Amino acid sequence: MQPSARVLDLFAVPDDVRPVPGGRGYSVVAGDLVLSPGRDAATSAWLNPILAPLAVELDHERPRSLRIAMPIPTRDLTWVVDGWGATRFEPNARQCRDLDVLVATGRLLHARLAARVTAPPPGIENRADRWARAAQVAFGESQPTGIPNALVPMALRIMTALDDTAFGPDQLVHGNLAGNVLLDADGVPLVIDVSAYWRPVLWAEAVTVLSAVVSLGADAAALREWARGERRQAMLRAALFLLLSDERSLVDDYERVLIPALRSGRRGRTGSR
Incomplete structure (x- = not known):
């Protein structure tokens, strides 16, 4: 499965798409983002605003003991496009x-x-x-x-x-x-x-x-x-x-x-x- 031109455009990444190194074959790398299919827009709408500031906080701690992949919104400030969501790509991760x-x-x-x-965040139990x-x-x-x-x-x-x-x-x-x-x-x-x-x-x-x-x-x-x-x-x-x-x-x-x-x-x- 490959993201459409619309998905790439809204996440502002080039169309040079490649599989995530060592991944399971679902997610792809485009520019500096990892694009993943099967994301639920309703869940992302409440979950990503929790994860994003925590990811920033953890990345600024020294020494760092934990990190979270930074969720990235689209140009129009939504989290999911046609089921695709994005996080910051981390080179050399294993x-x-x-x-x-x-x-x-x-x-x-x-x-x-x-x-x-x-x-409980709204919607998590639904x-x-x-x-x-x-x-x-x-x-x-x-x-x-x-x-x-x-x-x-x-x-x-x-x-x-x-x-x-x-x-x-x-x-x-x-x-x-x-x-x-x-x-x-x-x-x-x-x-x-x-x-x-x-x-x-x-x-x-x-x-x-x-x-x-x-x-x-x-x-x-x-x-x-x-x-x-x-x-x-x-x-x-x-x-x-x-x-x-x-x-x-x-x-x-x-x-x-x-x-x-x-x-x-x-x-x-x-x-x-």
């Missing part, structure tokens, strides 16, 4: 695959977001995409529908293991950090493609850990720390979310890494959320 760095980056990011955003629906099922807010037959046994097994253990208040979180953290030329973590949810931080961290194990080759031994109590419940909800939202349906991989946790885990204390 994907971060180190689980410890991913987890630390998430904790830094979520601490900064918690300080800036104290109530999303209806497959990721939002999967999160709603994972948190017991809706019933699963239309689950592919291959996923049903694993999904039911996870849902049976859920209880009402509390694992923290909701806040603005990045629900897809694994694969969306780069290291810039100085080795500073750079967060991209923020997938915004109003959910507990521990759930977002569980999603990061499980995604890194399944998709980035992280050591499955990391899941041992998630086998009991509130961390187990966060991991189970992360697993259900990923299982239902992942188009690749890597059910064998989820079973391989999760079954030990399901067998060894003990129910933690219960409480209402």
Whole structure:
């Protein structure tokens, strides 16, 4: 997929478009911007005004420990054109695959977001995409529908293991950090493609850990720390979310890494959320 001439014109970049180095083949580089398809205009309208000033603030800190890809508006001050959004291109950045760095980056990011955003942004709870629906099922807010037959046994097994253990208040979180953290030329973590949810931080961290194990080759031994109590419940909800939202349906991989946790885990204390 390539951005149209209209998209390039409104973002004021040349038509010399090339794939993002090391990317997944969806986003492209044009001039000094990365253009990415599939952006929701309503979400970008409230999310980017949060991210942009935070990105500036982080870039001015010394030493820098965290960065966020700077969202860039069009010439007419909109964030999305025909589904395309833009961020500043970061030369010489490379994907971060180190689980410890991913987890630390998430904790830094979520601490900064918690300080800036104290109530659910308008519209965040009205999303209806497959990721939002999967999160709603994972948190017991809706019933699963239309689950592919291959996923049903694993999904039911996870849902049976859920209880009402509390694992923290909701806040603005990045629900897809694994694969969306780069290291810039100085080795500073750079967060991209923020997938915004109003959910507990521990759930977002569980999603990061499980995604890194399944998709980035992280050591499955990391899941041992998630086998009991509130961390187990966060991991189970992360697993259900990923299982239902992942188009690749890597059910064998989820079973391989999760079954030990399901067998060894003990129910933690219960409480209402």
